[in-house]
Amino acid sequence: MEVLPLFRRCGTGPTEGSVRRIQMLDRSDWLLITDPAAGVTVTIADMLVLAEDVHAFEDENDMVRRVTSGPGATTPYDWEGMNVALIRRIHDDGLPATQAELIAEMQDWFADQSDGERIPDSRTIRRRITPVWKALRREGE
Structure with missing residues (x-):
């Protein structure tokens, strides 16, 4: 104090x-x-402030750690795994009618992988999916 x-x-x-x-x-x-x-x-x-105290505070308050760029960057989400799931989904079933459907499917994938504990918000997933969505929609036109 x-x-x-x-x-x-x-x-x-x-x-x-x-x-x-x-x-x-x-x-x-x-x-x-x-x-x-x-x-x-x-x-x-x-x-x-000790790093372990910062991490404990973030965990207790369900905060996402900042993602740094470059090798060794930490993130609580398996983005590489999501990319593989995204590619498999598009390869096996094509694109859904809307990007919102694809985002919801990727949120479901995160829920399945983490027992519902680590699911990024739709906006965060959208930022990662949008470039792929736009590129594939452009080719299909």
Whole structure:
């Protein structure tokens, strides 16, 4: 609570604050800072959050992690698997009448693969399917 004003979203908070107590990683109790008596002055740049705490928070609040580009990018969704399912669906049955139907089928595929726990929203799937949809619709015209 001592440094919470540093994290105001609107940017109107102070640029530094004083920490008067700390908690060691391996302890559950708080230690009071008595020297200096006013506590230790810190800025936002001094604040760190452990990656494991960020991931736990995201999991607890059902948040999607940011996807980074390049090798080793992490995402909670099996996009490569979806691409294979998409190709097989189009190869075996052709395109459905609407893109919305195809998106719904891919959401069903994600639900089947993750026991209904990890299903991207339709907008996210649409962004990945639209280039394929447009290219195939153009060829069919």
